[in-house]
Amino acid sequence: MIxxxxxxxxxxxxxxxxxITSFIYLGTRTSKVAVPxxxxxxxxxxxxxxxxxxxxxxxxxxxxxxxxxxxxxxxxAEAGYSQPSLMPDGSLLVVKMSGYFSDxxxxxxxxTPLRQLTNNKYRFGMADPSLNxxxxxxxxxxxxxxxxxxxxxxxxxxxxxxxxAIYSMPLGGNIRQARAWTNGGxxxxxxxxxxxxxxxVIYTKxxxxxxxxxxxxxxxxxxxxxxxxxxxxxxELTSPGEDCRSPALSPAGNMIAxxxxxxxxxxxxxxxxxxxSSMGPRQNIVTDQLxxxxxxxxxxxxxxxxxxxxxxxxxxxxxxxxxxxxPAPAPPPPTPTPGGPxxxxxxxxxxxPPAPPVKPIxxxxxxxxxxxxxxxxxx
Amino acid sequence: MSAMxxxxxxxxxxxxxxxxxxxxxxxxxxxxxxxxxxTASPSAAAAPTPGAFTxxxxxxxxxxxxxxxxxxxxxxxxxxxxxxTKQVTMLSIPRxxxxxxxxxxxxxxxxxxxxxxxxxxxxxxxxxxxxxxDDYIWIGLLGLVKLIDAIGGIDVVTSNPVLDDYYPAxxxxxxxxxxxxxxxxxxxxxLDGLHAMQYVRSRHGDLxxxxxxxxxxxxxxxxxxxxxxxxxxxxxxxIAQALGGELKTSMSLTKVxxxxxxxxxxxxxxxxxxxxxxxxxxxxxxxxxxYINGNWGLIxxxxxxxxx
Numbered sequence: 001m002i003x004x005x006x007x008x009x010x011x012x013x014x015x016x017x018x019x020i021t022s023f024i025y026l027g028t029r030t031s032k033v034a035v036p037x038x039x040x041x042x043x044x045x046x047x048x049x050x051x052x053x054x055x056x057x058x059x060x061x062x063x064x065x066x067x068x069x070x071x072x073x074x075x076x077a078e079a080g081y082s083q084p085s086l087m088p089d090g091s092l093l094v095v096k097m098s099g100y101f102s103d104x105x106x107x108x109x110x111x112t113p114l115r116q117l118t119n120n121k122y123r124f125g126m127a128d129p130s131l132n133x134x135x136x137x138x139x140x141x142x143x144x145x146x147x148x149x150x151x152x153x154x155x156x157x158x159x160x161x162x163x164x165a166i167y168s169m170p171l172g173g174n175i176r177q178a179r180a181w182t183n184g185g186x187x188x189x190x191x192x193x194x195x196x197x198x199x200x201v202i203y204t205k206x207x208x209x210x211x212x213x214x215x216x217x218x219x220x221x222x223x224x225x226x227x228x229x230x231x232x233x234x235x236e237l238t239s240p241g242e243d244c245r246s247p248a249l250s251p252a253g254n255m256i257a258x259x260x261x262x263x264x265x266x267x268x269x270x271x272x273x274x275x276x277s278s279m280g281p282r283q284n285i286v287t288d289q290l291x292x293x294x295x296x297x298x299x300x301x302x303x304x305x306x307x308x309x310x311x312x313x314x315x316x317x318x319x320x321x322x323x324x325x326x327p328a329p330a331p332p333p334p335t336p337t338p339g340g341p342x343x344x345x346x347x348x349x350x351x352x353p354p355a356p357p358v359k360p361i362x363x364x365x366x367x368x369x370x371x372x373x374x375x376x377x378x379x
Numbered sequence: 380m381s382a383m384x385x386x387x388x389x390x391x392x393x394x395x396x397x398x399x400x401x402x403x404x405x406x407x408x409x410x411x412x413x414x415x416x417x418t419a420s421p422s423a424a425a426a427p428t429p430g431a432f433t434x435x436x437x438x439x440x441x442x443x444x445x446x447x448x449x450x451x452x453x454x455x456x457x458x459x460x461x462x463x464t465k466q467v468t469m470l471s472i473p474r475x476x477x478x479x480x481x482x483x484x485x486x487x488x489x490x491x492x493x494x495x496x497x498x499x500x501x502x503x504x505x506x507x508x509x510x511x512x513d514d515y516i517w518i519g520l521l522g523l524v525k526l527i528d529a530i531g532g533i534d535v536v537t538s539n540p541v542l543d544d545y546y547p548a549x550x551x552x553x554x555x556x557x558x559x560x561x562x563x564x565x566x567x568x569x570l571d572g573l574h575a576m577q578y579v580r581s582r583h584g585d586l587x588x589x590x591x592x593x594x595x596x597x598x599x600x601x602x603x604x605x606x607x608x609x610x611x612x613x614x615x616x617x618i619a620q621a622l623g624g625e626l627k628t629s630m631s632l633t634k635v636x637x638x639x640x641x642x643x644x645x646x647x648x649x650x651x652x653x654x655x656x657x658x659x660x661x662x663x664x665x666x667x668x669x670y671i672n673g674n675w676g677l678i679x680x681x682x683x684x685x686x687x
Contacts, residue, residue, distance in 0.1 A: 015381035022385030029613040033606065034531035100560040129560045130544035136564070152542070160583035162542035187586035189539035189565055206539040206565060208586070218657060220539040220591070222565060243538075245566050259567065265536050265598060267567040290534055292567040307567075312534045312606045314569045372564035 037314045037368025040065050040072040050363055052319060053299050055109075057084040057092060059373040064094060064111055067317070067363075075111030082373040083137055088144040090378055093117075101132035104149060109378070117147060118175060130155065134164060137193045137374065140171060147171045148194040148201065154184060164190035166203050168230070181230045188220055193374070195247050199276060200228035202237065202247050202256070209240035209263070216240050221263055224256070226277070237279050244270065246374070248303075250296045257294035257303055260284070267291045269305055271325060285325040286360060289318070292371040298379030305360075306371045314368030324358035431461040433510060433686060434630075435501055437492060437517040438596070440549065440580075452492045452500055452517075453580065454596050457510065459686050462641045468652040468685040469600070471593030473661055477670040478507045487670055492517075497629070509679060510686045514629045520550060520580070522625025524572035526603070529621040530610065532571045533602035535578070538594070540565040543581040550576070575599055589671075590657045597653045604642065652685060 040060060055068040057075070059082040064075045080097040084107075087093060091114065092107040101120040105113055120133035136150040151167040153175075165184030169177050181201060184190040189206035205225045209216035212223075222245035227234030237256075238244040244260040256274045259267045260282070269291040273280035289307040292315060296303055302321040309316035438454030455472040474489035481502035482494040491503040501512045518526070527533055541563040548557040551573075561577045563570075570578060579599050585591035610618075630638070645651075660678050663671030 015384075019381040019385035019388070022382040023388055026386060026613050029611065030617065031609055031611045031614050033609050033614070034529055034617070097562075102562075129558055132560060134542070134560075134562055136562075160543075160545060162544055162584050164540070164542070187584060189542065189584075192540060192565065204565070218587070219594070222539065261536050261567070263538075265601065267536055290536070290567045308534055308569070312602070312609065314532065315567075368569065371568040372566060 033313075035366075037061075038366045039063075039074065040067070040317075040364055040367045040369075041074050043364070043366055050319065050361060052304065052363070053297055053301060053379070055378045056295070056304060056317075057086075057376040057378070058317065059084065059370040059375075060368060061370075062097070064092065064107065066109075075109075076107060076113075081105075081107075082370050084376040085137075085139050085374065086376045086378055087140050088142070092376060093138040093140060093147075095136055095138060100129045102134050102136065104135050104138040104147065115172070117172065118149075118151075130162075134162075136164065139194055139196055141168075141196050145171055146196070147173075148196050150190065150192045150194065150203075151175075151178065152184070152190070153178065153180060161187050162190070163187075164192060166191045166194045166201060166227075168196075168201075179230045181227055182225075182234060191225070193246060195249055197226075197249060197253070197274075197276070200226055202226050202249070204245040204247065205234075205236075207240075209243075212236070212240045217263070219263060222261075224258060224279070238282075242270075242282070246293055248294050248296055248374070249274070251298050251300050251379075255296075257296060259291050259294065259305075269294055269303070269320070271303075283325060286320065289360070291318075293374050295375040295377050298377050304363075304375060304377070306369050306375075307360075309362055309365050315371040316365060316367055317363040317369060318360045319363050320360045321358055324360070328355055428461050428463065428687070430463055431459060432513040433457060433459045435504055435512045435515040436600070437497065437500055437515060438520070438523065439492065439517065440520050440547070448496060449493045450519075451489045453489060453520075454593075455488065455500070455504070456593075456596065456600070457504065457508070457512070457686065460641070462644075465645050466650055466652070467645060468654065469597050470654040470682065470685065471590075471597060471656065472504065472508075473589050473593065473656055473671055475589055475663070475670045476656075476661065476673055477663075478503060478673070481506060497627070507673075508682050508686070510682060514634070516628040516630070517626070518622075519625040520576060522622050523579075524550070524576050525621035525625065526618065527570070527572035527575045529618045530603070530606045530614075532569050533575060533599065533606050534567065535570055535575070535598055535602050536567045537563055537565050537570075537578060538598075541578055541581050541595070542584045543577075545583050546577065546581055570599075587657065590655055590661075593655050594653070597655075601651060604645075607642070654681070654685065 051070040055066050058065050061078050062080045063078040064081050064084055066073050066075050081094045083095040085093045090109050094105050094107055095102050096105050103120050104117040106115040108114055118135045120135055122131035134152050139148040146168050148168050150164045152162055152164045154163050163184035166181040167178045182191040185207050191203050191205050193204045195202040203225055205223050206220055208218055209221045210218045221240045221243040224237040224244050224247050225234045226237050242260045243263045244258045246259050248257045254274055255271055257271045260270045261267050267290045268284045269286035270282050270284050272282050292306045294303050294305045305318050306315040307318050436456040437452045439450040439452050453474055457470040459468045472488055476488045478488050479485050480491050481499050492500040497515045497517055501515055505512055543561050545558045546561040548559040549555040563574055563578045579596045582589055582592045659674055661671045661673050
């Protein structure tokens, strides 16, 4: 017979174990909404063996990653890097955020810092933080000679306006050589995301919708604009009601992808033709996701974009094959039945079964990419 | 019994927060001199909607610049919820609106809380806007940051880049009176608590100043509600720990429990009316350190249309 004392101790131990187990069990039943995003290198793209062409550069938590042959590689330290774009030689232009300022750097395609192209830190102490500058969204001209960027070079005295505008400067030159192409607006968020094109530059202008259309609310919106020379007023490519931003030019230069939010908490992936001076009708190709940063594949096979993997979650990488937004070729006309002339109406051909709709494919599932950072795609 | 004890221990932080934060006594004191307060439009009277209630949301910068509970309410949002029709209306009250205060005299509406706590803030809003406020919820700035981090961040389409060269460095900076530069870029993005706070708090770079900020605050509130729908009961202790001391409400625990299923049943974001008292409802530059005046002849009919 077990002594009563030992029985009591055993019972107490069981009670403690059951109590702790139930405590731990409840802890495992949390919703996982706050699980931190993982580095993309931790988990490869999904098991569908999706391999995107070329090398895609993408930013997360201040580091640049590359995706090639279905595998991610971390190309830089988590040191405030984002907004990669390509140089003609395959190296990368990036922005490095450093507290009160940001600068443009050149990284090798393997992530090694090569050059610092701007120096936006105020050099004479930190008395007034507004004396520092921001550089965002760097791009280089196709010939590699001109750096384009968003830059808050115009400082107003005695006001609070921060007015980033589109600037160009010789690559490797001094900021004093920089030229303002736009005026950056007034208390609006300014002009952002320059895309140098033949004959000018496309960019996103943030401004009050009511300034363009009396029927629009007094609300800040994004619009794609185009200007063909420094200092010219430029003109709207999209309307205030469409509320578009993040332009991306197709490899052939005849299509523009963008995101349009229609002044709501939604974001459509939209494409339109581009003839060098104006845009054609819009085609909304993704309408049920919070799409950001569309980027054309260099071989024209589709568009990558960022969007949450689950509702209200961190942004993942998605891939939309070309077939999703390009109409299928028309079926060939019916051929006459062999065996001589046919009198009377031809039999109507049986229509082919409709092709299943092509949906976006989720490439990553548990990353947390920077949705304000464009991606760069090397062919 | 031991399993139950383990469960109770697990939910202790949530229970502690519930006991400490809910059921705050709301003493609404009428203004001693209420002569300049506007009067409601007589045609606005409407039959009360069963189950409908109005909550005043208050957000404060509760950093070391202020003694505890004598803080300004940088954010004041009246929310009316009609469970039967699943309608929500949010009206942002400009913090710089010059009004008669319930504690006496006149001042910016954001000062009412600092003079007399939540009761004075509620009374000031009730008297000036001619609405009945059933309850209030107050949250500190750091509480907002921690809440958003505890729910894993939120997805927001930021309407424009929010760039501020004189953003208060009072949360994590060395000096509560210092400034820092912040940049929250435009477009769809996933915001953590710190950047969400920068987005809703910055106003120097916005021509509409506090009015523009009010629009952003409403965006973030809706995003928090959307994210909160994914939470389970087991998440509550973690959130309670994050919010410790940064949340107060006059709602009873029972009422909070009744509200949770109601909140999760609201799916249609288009059914949320978002009201900002911009021109012509208010006038004045709205610049920092100044005040704006209300056009009460327009404000009151609007308020009584949505807050009958």
